[in-house]
Amino acid sequence: MNSSTDAFIRQLAATAGEVGKALPHESAALHVAGEASYIDDLPELAGTLHAALGLSPLAHGRLLGIDLEALRALPGVVAVFSAADIPGPNDCGPIVHDDPILAEGEVHYLGQPVFAVIAADRDVARRVAARAKEFLRIEPLPAVLTAREAHAQGRYVLPPAHLTREQSPGATRAAIVSAPHRLQGSLSVGGQEQFYLEGQISYAVPLEGGALRVHCSTQHPSEMQHAVAHALLLPANAVQVECRRMGGGFGGKESQSALFACVAALAASKLRRPVKLRADRDDDFMITGRRHGFEYDWELGFDDAGRILGVEIDLISNAGFSADLSGPVMTRALCHFDNAYWLPNVSMHGYSARTNTQSNTAFRGFGGPQGAIAIECILEAVARALGKDPLEVRRANFYGVGERDLTPYGQRVEDNIAAPMVDELVAQSGYAARRGEIAAWNAQSPVLKRGLALSPVKFGISFNVKHFNQAGALVHIYTDGSVLVNHGGTEMGQGLNTKVAQVVAHELGLPLARVRCTATDTTKVANTSATAASTGADLNGKAAQDAARQLRERLAAFVAQRAGGIDAAAIRFADSQVLLPDGTPLPFDTVVADAYAERVQLWSDGFYATPGLHWNRETLQGKPFHYFAYGAAVSEVVVDTLSGEYRLLRADLLHDVGRSLNPAIDIGQVEGAFIQGMGWLTMEELVWHPQSGALLTHAPSTYKIPTANDAPPIFNTRLFEGENPADSIHRSKAVGEPPLLLAFSVWLAIRDAISAAGDHRVDPPLRAPATPEAVLDAIEVVMR
Ligand code: MTE
Ligand code: HPA
Ligand code: MOS
Numbered sequence: 001m002n003s004s005t006d007a008f009i010r011q012l013a014a015t016a017g018e019v020g021k022a023l024p025h026e027s028a029a030l031h032v033a034g035e036a037s038y039i040d041d042l043p044e045l046a047g048t049l050h051a052a053l054g055l056s057p058l059a060h061g062r063l064l065g066i067d068l069e070a071l072r073a074l075p076g077v078v079a080v081f082s083a084a085d086i087p088g089p090n091d092c093g094p095i096v097h098d099d100p101i102l103a104e105g106e107v108h109y110l111g112q113p114v115f116a117v118i119a120a121d122r123d124v125a126r127r128v129a130a131r132a133k134e135f136l137r138i139e140p141l142p143a144v145l146t147a148r149e150a151h152a153q154g155r156y157v158l159p160p161a162h163l164t165r166e167q168s169p170g171a172t173r174a175a176i177v178s179a180p181h182r183l184q185g186s187l188s189v190g191g192q193e194q195f196y197l198e199g200q201i202s203y204a205v206p207l208e209g210g211a212l213r214v215h216c217s218t219q220h221p222s223e224m225q226h227a228v229a230h231a232l233l234l235p236a237n238a239v240q241v242e243c244r245r246m247g248g249g250f251g252g253k254e255s256q257s258a259l260f261a262c263v264a265a266l267a268a269s270k271l272r273r274p275v276k277l278r279a280d281r282d283d284d285f286m287i288t289g290r291r292h293g294f295e296y297d298w299e300l301g302f303d304d305a306g307r308i309l310g311v312e313i314d315l316i317s318n319a320g321f322s323a324d325l326s327g328p329v330m331t332r333a334l335c336h337f338d339n340a341y342w343l344p345n346v347s348m349h350g351y352s353a354r355t356n357t358q359s360n361t362a363f364r365g366f367g368g369p370q371g372a373i374a375i376e377c378i379l380e381a382v383a384r385a386l387g388k389d390p391l392e393v394r395r396a397n398f399y400g401v402g403e404r405d406l407t408p409y410g411q412r413v414e415d416n417i418a419a420p421m422v423d424e425l426v427a428q429s430g431y432a433a434r435r436g437e438i439a440a441w442n443a444q445s446p447v448l449k450r451g452l453a454l455s456p457v458k459f460g461i462s463f464n465v466k467h468f469n470q471a472g473a474l475v476h477i478y479t480d481g482s483v484l485v486n487h488g489g490t491e492m493g494q495g496l497n498t499k500v501a502q503v504v505a506h507e508l509g510l511p512l513a514r515v516r517c518t519a520t521d522t523t524k525v526a527n528t529s530a531t532a533a534s535t536g537a538d539l540n541g542k543a544a545q546d547a548a549r550q551l552r553e554r555l556a557a558f559v560a561q562r563a564g565g566i567d568a569a570a571i572r573f574a575d576s577q578v579l580l581p582d583g584t585p586l587p588f589d590t591v592v593a594d595a596y597a598e599r600v601q602l603w604s605d606g607f608y609a610t611p612g613l614h615w616n617r618e619t620l621q622g623k624p625f626h627y628f629a630y631g632a633a634v635s636e637v638v639v640d641t642l643s644g645e646y647r648l649l650r651a652d653l654l655h656d657v658g659r660s661l662n663p664a665i666d667i668g669q670v671e672g673a674f675i676q677g678m679g680w681l682t683m684e685e686l687v688w689h690p691q692s693g694a695l696l697t698h699a700p701s702t703y704k705i706p707t708a709n710d711a712p713p714i715f716n717t718r719l720f721e722g723e724n725p726a727d728s729i730h731r732s733k734a735v736g737e738p739p740l741l742l743a744f745s746v747w748l749a750i751r752d753a754i755s756a757a758g759d760h761r762v763d764p765p766l767r768a769p770a771t772p773e774a775v776l777d778a779i780e781v782v783m784r
Contacts, residue, residue, distance in 0.1 A: 016574065017506035019730050022664035026498040026517065027245065027491075038247050039201045039215050040278055048203075049078055050122035051267050051277040054115040054132035055286060056107035059143035059356040059693030063107055066115055067135040076124035081266060082115045088233040092258035094223060096158070096323035099359065101231060101262045107138060108321035109356050110693045111286030116263050118275060126280065143356040145693050147295050147318035150353035157323040161350040163334045163620045165343075165408040166310075172345040175310025179301025183385055186298070187377050189370060189768040191318065192291035192363055192680040195705050196492075198247025200288060201278040202261040204228075204268035211238040212265050218257035219249045219490050220530035225522045227258040228265040239265070244519035249492040250676075251362030254530045255325055256288045285698035291363035291680065292317040292329055294370040298378055306382045306393035310345035313337065313374060317367075319352040320359035326352040329360075329367035331464050335409050335624060336371035339741075340418035340456040341379070341397040342404040356693055362532060364676060365737045368459055369744075373681075373768070376455055376744050380751060384763040389435065390748070391426070391454050395419070399458075410621040411460075413628065415725045418456045421632045421654055425454065428718070429634040429652035438636070442756045449639050450649075451753025455745040456632045457655075459738035460625030461534060462610055468529040469610035469626075471539035475504055475547040476603040479596045481576075481589030483508065483515040485547075488528030489540035490520045494736055495665035496536040502661060503541045503729060507548035509573030510588065525605075534734035537661060538626070539608055541729035547606025554604070558595045559586065611727075627726035629733045631655040633674065633742035635712075639753035641779050644772030646750055648678065650714035653742050658724035658733035667717050670739040674717075677743025679706040681768045682750070750775060758782025 030036035054071075056063075071080045083090045083104035093099030103114045114136060119125035144150045166172045176182060202224075203215040212234070218224050221241040229239045241261070246253060260277050267275040279287060300311035315333055319326035330350040337348055379397065383390035399405050399413045406412055426432065431454060438450045463469050473487035485504050491497045497517035505515045522528070529539065552573055559578055560568035570581035577585040596602055615622040633653045639646040655670045683704045687696045697703040723731040747770055754764040757779050766778040 017509065018502045018512045019506040019661055020659065021662065023498065023502065023512055023662055025495050025665060026501060037244065038198045039203055039217050042203060042215060045205060045274045048274040048276060049118050049120055049267065049271065050125045051116050051118050051263055051275055052122070052125035052129035053113040053263065053283065053287065054117060054129045054135070055283070056103060056110055056112040056114055056138070057133035057136065058107055058138050058140055059110045059145065060141040061107050061138035062141060063103055063105055063114065064137040064139055071115070071117065071128065071135050074128050076119045076121060077117060077128055078120060079118040079267065079271060080115055081270065085270065086231055086266060088231045090231070092227045092231065092262050093322060094255040094325060095327060098322045099324060101259055109358055111358060111695065113259065113287060116267060118267050118271065143693050145355055145357060145688055145690065147293065147316045147353035147355060150355050151316045151351055155354040157319040157352045157354045158327050161330050161334060161620065162348070163408055164347040166345040166347070172310040172312055172347040175345045176299055176301035176312065179309045180303050181385060182301050183381055184299040185381055187296040187374060187767070189294045189373060191293035191360060191686050192684050193285060193686065193703060194248070194250040194252030194290055194363055196246065196248030196250055196252055199279050199281055199284040200253070200257055200260045202257070202264040203274065203276040204264035205274045206268050206272050210234065210269070212269060213240045213242065214261050214265055215242050216257055216261045217246045217253055218243055218261065219246070219253045219492060219532055220255065220257070221490065221520050221522050222528045223255065223530065224258055224261040228261055231262045232265060232269055241522045242519050243490050246490065246492040250364050251366065251532065252288060252290065254362040254532050256361050259287070282698045286695055287358065289320050289324060289358040289360040292319065292326065292360040292367065292370060294333070296374045298374065300378060302382050304386070305396045306386050306388055307396050308341070308343055311343060311378065312347045314349045314351065315371070315374065316351045316353055317370070318355055318357065318360060320355055320357045322359040324359040324361045326360060328464055329362065331367070331620065333367035333371035334620065335460060335464065336368040337375055338407055339372040339375050340399060340458040341375060342399045343408060346408050348408070357688060358695070364673065365740045366533065368737065369677065369741050372741055373744055376748060380748060381763045384755065384760060391431070394456065395422070409624065411623045411625060415628070417630050417656060417722065418458055418632070421630055421656065421720055422454065422456055425632045425634060425652060425654040428654065431634055434636065447641055449641055449753040449756040450636065451639060451749040451751065451756060452634065452636050453745045453748035453752050454632065454634045455748055457630060457738055457741040459629045459741065461538065461629055461734045462613055462624060462626045463529065463533045463535065464615065464624045466613050466615055469535065469539065469613060470529065471543040471608050472525040472528065473540060473543035473547045473606040474524055474603065475544060475551060475606065477551060477592055479593055481514065481592045483510065485515060485517045485544055486521065486524045487540040487544050488520065488525040489536040490531040492531065494536065494669060495662065496531065496540065498665060499537040499661045500540050500544045503545050504548045507545055507552055508588070510576055534736035534738065536736070537732065538728055538734050539610070541661070542608035543606040545606065545729060546608060547604045550604040550606065551602065554600055555591055555595055558598065558600050559591060627724055627728065627733065629656055629735070629738040630720070631739055631742050633745040635745035635749040637746065637749040637753055639750060639775060641757045644776035644779065646753070646775065648710070648712040648746055651712045653717045653739070654720055655739050655742065656720040656722060656733060657735045658722060658728065659731040660719055661730060661732045663719055666719060666735050669735045670717050671715070673737065673739035674742045675706050675711060677740040678710070678746045681743055681747040682770050685769050685771050754778050754782055
């Protein structure tokens with residue numbers, strides 16, 4: 001991948017300390033050597049038992065009974081637990097309490113865990129659990145399997161959410177009706193499986209006095225602690241949750257690691273033995289939810305320049321059987337429908353449809369991609385209706401600077417850099433010339449058609465639930481001068497620990513090699529937020545900086561006093577030295593050892609809460625985001641109009657990470673997110689059996705994620721030169737999720753190629769994912 005290195009070098013020159021350097025991931029060597037340990041790599045304690053879950057064979061039904069006696073009598077079975085064995089509330093829902101740990105009374109989807117089998121041997125437990133339907137008595141009830149069907153019946157997991165912002169009451173409708181041009185349409189966008197390489201897993205170990213330690217692959221250790229404590233009627237101080245790293249989370253372990261933690265903990269506490277629950281890949285697919293698929297119906301009015309005058313849209317998400325995080329996901333979708341565009345009159349209606357399928361949850365972007373893709377699709381329809389290049393229509397609708405800058409939810413877009421970034425990318429990618437070349441190429445190519453598209457991104461950074469925007473950290477300096485950091489964030493491959501360690505090293509003037517991050521542990525930093533909403537480094541970086549700064553100031557005060565009252569503020573920490581105002585260097589390690597001897601506290605805590613946020617959940621108005629992250633992408637594809645197959649030929653990405661904490665990690669995040677987003681929109685198709693409701697695509701054999709071969713042969717990734725105008729950690733910007741939206745350009749380029757097959761007369765009715773079948777369906781329409 002020929003990512004530009006000039007940004008790296010400039011960043012390197014610009015900074016002295018460890019922040020801003022393109023340093024390798026803290027575990028890179030361990031990852032490639034296979035030495036990085038995941039939950040299943042932990043040495044098993046003597047007496048460890050294994051759990052497997054018995055799943056509902058029906059999508060909906062009344063649970064009349066479980067033949068527990070027969071199950072318990074099977075060879076090798078140590079115990080079988082059902083909902084009746086849970087001492088506390090049978091609930092592991094993150095917000096609304098409608099998520100049973102084990103089914104009780106009713107089963108709500110095919111794959112819902114009903115009982116847990118415990119055996120000394122994992123294989124025995126799994127074989128017994130796989131026979132679930134022989135032991136379950138379930139009276140079938142009618143199942144609702146699609147969001148459209150649920151919406152038609154008014155079945156929702158939460159009350160509908162409405163976000164309307166108009167110049168005067170009723171102005172949206174009036175603008176649509178009186179506009180020079182009017183269009184309506186609909187769109188269907190599928191869900192996406194997180195497909196973390198390490199599946200859901202928890203290993204619960206009983207401790208003395210009824211306490212428990214749970215090793216859990218989770219983005220949210222504190223919530224796992226609370227879920228376990230709640231279900232087992234334990235105080236939170238009796239439950240320790242620990243996670244060194246995940247083999248990927250992607251949102252799938254924000255809330256849905258809870259069921260696994262609770263079942264392992266239940267069995268461990270009942271049997272007083274360590275119990276491990278590791279879901280097999282197929283079971284992971286069948287049990288857990290994923291990105292919400294969305295359906296859209298929209299109508300708008302626009303002028304001759306393609307400027308939107310009024311737009312109305314229904315967004316219908318497939319929430320699955322329970323609420324999980326569907327509420328905040330829908331809120332984020334509504335707050336991202338505007339993407340980079342000023343909408344003078346807009347009326348959005350969000351419906352989280354209740355279906356008899358897995359409960360959908362967080363996935364990279366958290367509804368943001370599902371909101372923004374709709375406006376991109378709408379602007380393409382406008383461009384085709386007017387016979388304009390979609391880029392021209394996009395530019396006509398961009399937010400302004402100082403005007404036309406108010407989002408539908410009432411926050412101003414103060415640093416709108418989408419427009420200049422698009423200009424820069426247009427120049428870098430040769431967009432205009434390639435547009436002409438592609439048109440000429442298509443004119444002489446009847447079967448293969450090329451397509452080109454540019455799409456911008458604006459993504460709001462902060463949790464859209466105010467109280468999650470806080471973090472804590474602990475920094476220890478040992479007497480040899482080595483440093484240990486613990487913070488509330490979790491490492492899932494995104495490089496959070498590397499960034500936080502860089503921040504601490506920078507603050508203390510040490511090389512990164514002197515700083516180590518330890519496992520996230522609820523007994524160290526309490527009441528942590530999920531590592532999510534891309535805020536990991538923003539929040540935990542600031543908290544760790546706070547702790548490290550206190551230590552630096554304490555050491556400086558010690559040195560100043562010892563030197564006879566020199567100005568502590570003039571003492572600097574750099575290159576493993578403590579530098580006195582006259583430039584005299586003292587080795588950091590010596591200063592630390594001396595400070596210890598003089599009884600100076602060499603560890604500190606740190607805390608951070610994002611300032612300036614306010615949000616009214618009822619009116620969906622306020623300032624939900626600390627700032628916005630921006631990006632733009634140009635993609636070029638070639639489509640075979642006879643088979644529907646396509647290739648991504650080239651992608652040019654320009655992404656805004658403010659002043660990068662670590663350009664190597666940030667470019668990895670940008671490229672990874674882009675390819676993951678491309679997978680969502682092009683090849684990852686979820687299919688449920690239309691009658692039984694069984695998820696048919698539940699393994700890599702039937703569910704296709706992108707591979708290295710799907711990366712485009714020309715792949716240019718650049719970081720935009722700039723800094724965060726908001727006071728973020730070293731003026732960087734969050735990077736985890738926003739670049740996933742860059743992949744819109746791939747899907748839009750496929751649409752452009754299909755449109756070319758019909759001489760751009762018809763806006764292609766392309767759904768997502770744009771599988772070859774979907775591409776052929778759309779080609780059939782445009783060529784009619
Ligand atoms: N990158 C890797 N390698 N693995 C992951 O699981 N999760 C993504 C993103 N990048 C993920 C990832 C998601 S959904 C989020 S919210 C952020 O990382 C979380 O980490 P951060 O807040 O530290 O960026
Ligand atoms: N992102 C991820 N998780 C969340 C959010 C969000 O915006 N809000 C609440 N939980
Ligand atoms: Mo990411 S979807 O916020 O875990």
